[in-house]
Amino acid sequence: MDTYLVTGAAGFIGRSIASELLARGKRVRGIDNFSTGKRENLRGLEALDFIEADINDATAVAEACRGVECIFHEAAIPSVPRSVEDPVTSNHAGVSGTVQLLVAARNAKVRRVVYAGSSSVYGNTPTLPKSEDMLPSPISPYAVAKLAGELYMQSFTRVYGLETVTLRYFNVFGPCQDPTSHYSGVLAIFALKMLAAETPTIYGDGEQSRDFTFIQNVVHGNLLASEAPAERVSGKVFNVATGTRITLNQAVEILRKATGYSGEVRYAPERGGDVKHSLADIGLAKQCFGYEPLVQFSEGVERTVDWYRTVAKPVIAGAGGER
Numbered sequence: 001m002d003t004y005l006v007t008g009a010a011g012f013i014g015r016s017i018a019s020e021l022l023a024r025g026k027r028v029r030g031i032d033n034f035s036t037g038k039r040e041n042l043r044g045l046e047a048l049d050f051i052e053a054d055i056n057d058a059t060a061v062a063e064a065c066r067g068v069e070c071i072f073h074e075a076a077i078p079s080v081p082r083s084v085e086d087p088v089t090s091n092h093a094g095v096s097g098t099v100q101l102l103v104a105a106r107n108a109k110v111r112r113v114v115y116a117g118s119s120s121v122y123g124n125t126p127t128l129p130k131s132e133d134m135l136p137s138p139i140s141p142y143a144v145a146k147l148a149g150e151l152y153m154q155s156f157t158r159v160y161g162l163e164t165v166t167l168r169y170f171n172v173f174g175p176c177q178d179p180t181s182h183y184s185g186v187l188a189i190f191a192l193k194m195l196a197a198e199t200p201t202i203y204g205d206g207e208q209s210r211d212f213t214f215i216q217n218v219v220h221g222n223l224l225a226s227e228a229p230a231e232r233v234s235g236k237v238f239n240v241a242t243g244t245r246i247t248l249n250q251a252v253e254i255l256r257k258a259t260g261y262s263g264e265v266r267y268a269p270e271r272g273g274d275v276k277h278s279l280a281d282i283g284l285a286k287q288c289f290g291y292e293p294l295v296q297f298s299e300g301v302e303r304t305v306d307w308y309r310t311v312a313k314p315v316i317a318g319a320g321g322e323r
Helices: 012-023 058-065 080-085 087-107 141-160 186-195 215-227 248-259 283-289 297-310 313-320
Strands: 003-007 027-032 049-052 068-073 112-118 163-169 201-203 236-240 266-268
Touching: 003 012, 003 058, 012 027, 012 215, 027 058, 049 058, 058 068, 058 087, 068 087, 068 215, 080 087, 080 141, 087 112, 087 141, 112 141, 112 215, 141 163, 163 215, 186 248, 186 297, 201 248, 215 236, 215 283, 236 283, 248 297
Parallel strands: 003 027, 003 068, 027 049, 068 112, 112 163, 163 236, 201 266
Antiparallel strands: none
């Protein structure tokens, strides 16, 4: 049986990919240093062969790659604000760690690496939707690191023959995303605030828009990309999203209905490094490996809020009491 490696396995997306692989009866190995991932995310994943180590630990990463067929590389510090405050640490995790993993994968003769890219590499270019042939224009250090990772993926395909696929994620949300962390996406934070009857804060006027992508769509895209013929995907970049955009003001109204929140919304000045609008063209992923979103925004919000109500009750209570 083939072995799959998930880096950042204790994080939101990594944990979700590992869980789906295990549910399909696959042999799965995970690596994480818990710098942003959480130990509780590994609950229910007892069949996971887990290694606690940093992605920059050459010995541990070489061991993790031994006998692996395919790697899902999710390890990173997933925060634009954190990268603005501390670009060195963001670069170390996102760029140096990626190179370390690619070297180990090459040496272990891994067949394919599927890389967690980011829509942030498009920057604030006005053209919508964002297509993969557009010139990248990253703003934040996080986006620069993600773009560097993409280029390293392509380099290892061209120079060493390692199959690599980059998936540019667009604003992923869903169950298991920690709403109490400053690394979290806006929907997780808003959902927690509203369920706890606390006032959410929008940075800017709320008319900035995002192609919010439910986690099941991202997992679906990763598994399709891992299995697609090399001639269709290797060395290439693909958007993984829904192809629709929602403003933050619209998202708040949908969250109000899902949570029952009737309070106010606070507005604050825009944050540096944030992108104004984001919308994906997902045609290339559909053409090359049959990707289509399985879950649209409103349904994803309902599932996410239901999860926070049932699974994250202690977190909600600690944040200000349940509704």
